[in-house]
Amino acid sequence: MKKPNLLLLLPMILLIAATIDFNDLPNYANQTVPNYITKDNTPNNNSITDEGATLGRVLFYDKNLSANNTIACASCHQQEFAFGDTETQSIGLNQGLTGRHSMRLVNSRFADEEGFFWDERAATLEAQTTQPIQDHVEMGFSGSDGDPDLDSLIRKLEDIDYYQSLFTLVFGDAQITEARMQSALAQFVRSIQSFDSKFDEGLAQVNNINQDFPNFSAEENDGKELYLAPPPAGGAGCQGCHRAPEFDIDPNSGNNGVVGVAGDPSSIDITNTRAPSLRDLVDPNGNLNGPLMHNGEFTSLEQVIDHYDQITVVNGNTNLDNRLAGGGGGGGGPQNLQLTQAEKDALVAFLHTLTGSDIYTNEKWSEPFDDAGNLTLLNDPLEIEEVSTVSEVSMFPNPTNGPLTIQLSGGNYQIELYSINGSHVSTIQTLQTTNVDLSDLQSGVYLVRVLDNNTGEASTKRILKN
Ligand code: HEC
Numbered sequence: 117m118k119k120p121n122l123l124l125l126l127p128m129i130l131l132i133a134a135t136i137d138f139n140d141l142p143n144y145a146n147q148t149v150p151n152y153i154t155k156d157n158t159p160n161n162n163s164i165t166d167e168g169a170t171l172g173r174v175l176f177y178d179k180n181l182s183a184n185n186t187i188a189c190a191s192c193h194q195q196e197f198a199f200g201d202t203e204t205q206s207i208g209l210n211q212g213l214t215g216r217h218s219m220r221l222v223n224s225r226f227a228d229e230e231g232f233f234w235d236e237r238a239a240t241l242e243a244q245t246t247q248p249i250q251d252h253v254e255m256g257f258s259g260s261d262g263d264p265d266l267d268s269l270i271r272k273l274e275d276i277d278y279y280q281s282l283f284t285l286v287f288g289d290a291q292i293t294e295a296r297m298q299s300a301l302a303q304f305v306r307s308i309q310s311f312d313s314k315f316d317e318g319l320a321q322v323n324n325i326n327q328d329f330p331n332f333s334a335e336e337n338d339g340k341e342l343y344l345a346p347p348p349a350g351g352a353g354c355q356g357c358h359r360a361p362e363f364d365i366d367p368n369s370g371n372n373g374v375v376g377v378a379g380d381p382s383s384i385d386i387t388n389t390r391a392p393s394l395r396d397l398v399d400p401n402g403n404l405n406g407p408l409m410h411n412g413e414f415t416s417l418e419q420v421i422d423h424y425d426q427i428t429v430v431n432g433n434t435n436l437d438n439r440l441a442g443g444g445g446g447g448g449g450p451q452n453l454q455l456t457q458a459e460k461d462a463l464v465a466f467l468h469t470l471t472g473s474d475i476y477t478n479e480k481w482s483e484p485f486d487d488a489g490n491l492t493l494l495n496d497p498l499e500i501e502e503v504s505t506v507s508e509v510s511m512f513p514n515p516t517n518g519p520l521t522i523q524l525s526g527g528n529y530q531i532e533l534y535s536i537n538g539s540h541v542s543t544i545q546t547l548q549t550t551n552v553d554l555s556d557l558q559s560g561v562y563l564v565r566v567l568d569n570n571t572g573e574a575s576t577k578r579i580l581k582n
């Protein structure tokens with residue numbers, strides 16, 4: 117393929133929002149995290165990189181990950197709803213409905229709880245990410261009931277050009293494995309963060325969560341106090357489980373008394389002991405980002421507060437958290453806070469301050485495919501033409517573990533080494549055959565450009581460093 121003329125392409129590029137430029141990846145690796153955020157469940161072997169999260173983003177939005185090419189992760193985790201869904205039960209393959217309500221993916225990284233899903237059944241986020249793909253209803257590569265299995269998905273993805281390029285970008289070669297998909301998807305999900313709320317502005321101003329925030333109304337400050345204080349101290353005790361400033365869930369929480377099953381009023385489900393961060397429950401306009409709880413039972417924050425104000429213990433619920441069963445404010449029975457209407461309103465007002473704006477609009481978390489389902493990669497090294505006008509140049513071994521011989525006919529050459537994302541690594545001036553050592557470089561694809569200083573002829577070759 118010929119290297120495209122960038123000047124001709126420029127007006128076209130402006131029209132296509134959906135592009136990934138290998139020379140200009142979005143920043144995922146060094147996002148700003150406020151200093152008061154201390155929890156982080158990133159494992160040592162899967163730190164977020166710009167390359168990994170970029171691959172994760174493409175996988176997240178790709179309908180090819182479902183057996184009939186209709187469903188992507190993003191079908192049920194939509195950016196405009198803080199990566200949740202307004203449907204009570206999300207629609208999967210062939211109009212099938214999920215058994216539980218979809219979860220907002222907000223600040224998943226900043227939490228002590230490592231078990232994912234409402235019932236914590238996935239041991240890590242990495243393990244979680246390929247479960248929807250293998251779910252019969254969600255994406256359909258279950259390998260049972262006549263469904264194709266995960267290996268057939270991997271073979272399907274191997275035939276897609278952009279995955280050849282993207283997996284090479286991240287891992288140095290194009291091989292696709294479940295572990296690699298998990299690593300990239302988890303990096304992308306962990307990158308989704310929201311720290312530009314009114315709450316964050318207030319906390320940054322006073323640096324003490326227990327002090328009134330100057331940017332809050334009196335009602336919002338009252339709500340904050342109620343949220344933080346335990347029931348014996350006249351509070352609502354939310355902080356005991358949804359711990360500010362991350363608003364992540366206490367890993368030891370039992371269930372909260374909501375035990376209904378979506379679409380099945382006669383059953384109960386007492387296993388739901390996890391909640392996503394309580395940030396971005398509502399959007400910047402104050403509208404709910406979807407119904408609340410594992411069964412989507414509540415359609416307003418007022419209903420949530422009413423629930424906690426007076427807990428009803430359903431017959432058979434043996435997993436109700438002690439903090440709610442022990443009679444906070446009510447003398448022995450289940451929690452009965454007897455909140456006044458003004459206190460309820462204050463709690464709702466406070467929950468509204470936990471909403472940011474960047475998460476809804478930042479392009480780096482948005483759909484990378486265009487309306488026709490195409491993905492445009494710019495400066496993709498695998499597409500860069502291996503031109504050679506220099507008459508005799510050869511490079512070996514390729515791939516290499518480090519030593520590389522560049523064989524040239526006698527002359528006067530300048531050799532430039534570039535990394536796959538276009539950054540310049542080194543320059544070597546040489547008269548003829550030269551040996552270079554790439555041992556110190558990270559594994560991956562590099563471009564070696566040889567310029568003949570006498571004739572101006574150039575040659576570019578790809579080298580894979582193991
Ligand atoms: C058909 C809808 C649907 C699709 C497709 C889907 N999800 Fe989900 N997702 C859900 C539902 C429903 C839950 C909660 C399920 C449960 O707890 O049993 C969930 C939960 C999650 C969670 C757990 C969040 C937490 O805080 O515990 C993560 C992470 C997640 N999904 C990521 C993904 C990824 C990555 C993909 C694509 C590979 C994906 N989802 C595809 C509906 C979907």
Ligand code: HEC
Nearest residue numbers: 352353354357372374388389390391408409410424437439
């Ligand atoms: C004993 C621990 C505990 C306490 C105390 C508690 N919660 Fe929860 N909360 C949970 C659990 C567990 C869930 C998930 C339950 C489910 O979906 O079945 C949850 C879910 C929620 C949700 C729904 C989240 C979503 O994404 O759908 C909201 C909102 C919420 N709690 C707000 C509050 C407020 C406000 C308070 C204080 C009045 C509070 N919680 C007190 C444990 C607790």
